[in-house]
Amino acid sequence: TQLLEQSPQFLSIQEGENLTVYCNSSSVFSSLQWYRQEPGEGPVLLVTVVTGGEVKKLKRLTFQFGDARKDSSLHITAAQPGDTGLYLCADSASGSARQLTFGSGTQLTVLP
């Protein structure tokens, strides 16, 4: 069974700071999705990365996919309170394209 580990589990920073959160797998990802979940809502997809070494940018968010496709990172530049939420990574490398395996998430709090 694939295990996705996200770190750190909790992160509290001041507005304007930069941060990076990580997602690591015990096996090779087929593709990786990053979601953000705000309080009282369901997760919302931010990005999907597919190719080893891929880098995608979404405004102040930069997503990297490791060359070996066993790790990924999310970097936020100049964090804002609106970035507060639970960041989840998910992969379908569990052997079935019908299921996504989710990490337990990084809870980010950006203080004004």
Add this chain to the structure above:
Amino acid sequence: EAQVTQNPRYLITVTGKKLTVTCSQNMNHEYMSWYRQDPGLGLRQIYYSMNVEVTDKGDVPEGYKVSRKEKRNFPLILESPSPNQTSLYFCASSGLFSTVRPLHFGNGTRLTVT
């Protein structure tokens, strides 16, 4: 507006009293799934459905039932709820599921079983 709608948002019940959480999507998606979210454990899949009348177990199916009689609806049934089923539940849907298609989630149902 494209959305996944779950009802109710909050539910408090007692052990053993059957309940149903409804889920409906208006995007004509083939794939639908139920997850539960618990602190430190992330999202764990309960059941999923690839299309009408096609359902299969996820990672934590014990104590749950589902049905898919119509494409848009995918209710979650707890025949005899127990306190360890207290959790936050999410329904999700996706088009012809592939590794790069996103899941669209509902806003969740917080269930408390006493």
